[in-house]
Amino acid sequence: MSTSIPQTMQRIVLAARPQGAPKATDFRLESIDMPEPGPGEFLVKTLWLSLDPYMRGRMDDSKSYAASIAIDAPMEGGCVGEVIASNHPKFAVGDFVEDRLGWQSHAISKGQGVRKLDPSIAPLSTAVGVLGMPGITAYVGLNTHGRPKSGETLVVGAATGAVGSLVGQLAKAQGLRVVGVAGGAEKCTYAVEQLGFDACLDHRAAEDASALRSQLAQACPDGVDIYFENVGGKTLEAVLPLMNVHGRIPVCGMIGWYNAGALGGSISSGPNIMPKVWRTILVNRLSVQGFIITDHYDQFPNFLKEVSALIAQGKVVYRESIAEGLESAPQAFMKLLEGGNFGKQLVAVSPDPTR
């Protein structure tokens, strides 16, 4: 199923560091000569590029949990690809792999940290979604840091996103009450009807944090034991006062603040809610635990086994939002940061031959 190798490849580089929300001119599509794999290397054609909120942090020139992307360097990202040329003993032409190829149509790999995929087990695209980085983020954040107990109540933002949707479904499978927060009525309906959440609130319909808090209070009559934090902003402000004693807040993201420069270290406007937050942590003896999934890849085999089984049993469903063509990646990414995606955001870079 391999095709002849074209003479050029395309990639999207960081043209400028965004001020606030990224715009089209912060990215540049380039054509370059197709690289050739050296000894011990192989050439991969990208099928699926994953777009994830953390990428916004990489565009800023400040310390994050990984280095910044340099200006004129390709945007980074996890991908599913097909090996189309190989000098590597363990990767053959036709192999499907999950690798960090970046926003590129093709890339050279040495095989380090590359995972081979079997398309008969699950659709290839899930390797960067529900069975990939977002999936294990949900799994570790919920189980290791959330410490869920049957009968407790969990709140998760970005409820229909790649991470939030799995957090909620895994929590439901463990007997928790699950309340999502999402942007728009359509997503909220999906969270309840398809994902099985007990309730889902539309933060866009709530005037402010206080209005959202009133709705959450109604949806969480026994308070909130776990707030899975992936959004920050208004949702955080609304949930905090509802936290129960000994509640847990795993923190894996804060998309609501990324464009405000939060990962760049600048300060957002509005009143200083910090004393209030610190007070809630103290009075309610909360555990707030930041985590980065790359610290926890030792749990990958267990995660894969458990979540694959739940998918097979129909207890976990997932939804993909697909942008067509590498050139659509910047627009799709900007939309993602505004919550415009509905489900795991992918870019179909080349046709998936197994689909």
Added chain:
Amino acid sequence: MSTSIPQTMQRIVLAARPQGAPKATDFRLESIDMPEPGPGEFLVKTLWLSLDPYMRGRMDDSKSYAASIAIDAPMEGGCVGEVIASNHPKFAVGDFVEDRLGWQSHAISKGQGVRKLDPSIAPLSTAVGVLGMPGITAYVGLNTHGRPKSGETLVVGAATGAVGSLVGQLAKAQGLRVVGVAGGAEKCTYAVEQLGFDACLDHRAAEDASALRSQLAQACPDGVDIYFENVGGKTLEAVLPLMNVHGRIPVCGMIGWYNAGALGGSISSGPNIMPKVWRTILVNRLSVQGFIITDHYDQFPNFLKEVSALIAQGKVVYRESIAEGLESAPQAFMKLLEGGNFGKQLVAVSPDPTR
């Protein structure tokens, strides 16, 4: 050593809820008839009243980790007292006890949660200080939530206070580098020369959080692994950017924000530092753990044994700041909230016959 029982007793009640910093008119000294112990009760004469920052929270009319003090009710507080009349089978006249008698010269007790004290083991006043609630707060916060490892760096605010001074000394005994933050040069000198801290910075001499951060960065060349949070405010802002990956922040108080109404739930002025704080928690995978010492009294026997031994060995020293007479309590408390105390703040309510 008991004396005849007077016909009246004195107490200080909450006259009004403070707006911001408490003022003298928020308290009222009253004389009332001396109560008589009923069956199974005993009458205690207060020797030492402990003044602690948490009391500020009790003065506000909002949910804290304990109920508010009602208007016209006596201020609450831990005390050391002497039993002067008893109908209780286990407490005899002449016994010394630690009890929550409140800001009162005398009180009736039923013996619940009352600890008998042996003045030959340690001075009685330590039962509300280094060997009492502040002491176990330091012990549990450091060991259970701070999880110290030899060679790590710890920062603690209010470094010469009842909690901070023991946190630092216990950490030193476990081989950590200890850097304190305190108000004024005299306290800083004491922290280094008497408490054995590696360094202590004067937050009053630092123009702002940024200036304090520069000094802390110099004093903590390997970053900060544990920030024992008992002050909030400028110190928190200065320390956060210095936290190492997998750092721990036990949160037991935030005196720097109490008068700003933080425990009353209002919002302090200044820019919203919350996105920055949340970002640091995420990027550096911090554990932030609020705790209330009453959840951890099962550790009291171990605490008492270990810290008593360290005091006997001269590895832990403590300092008391004594205000004379119950009537001086409001003034001493207001001063405490401004950092005007130097060491554990006590009120000598009646002469300690063992002193």
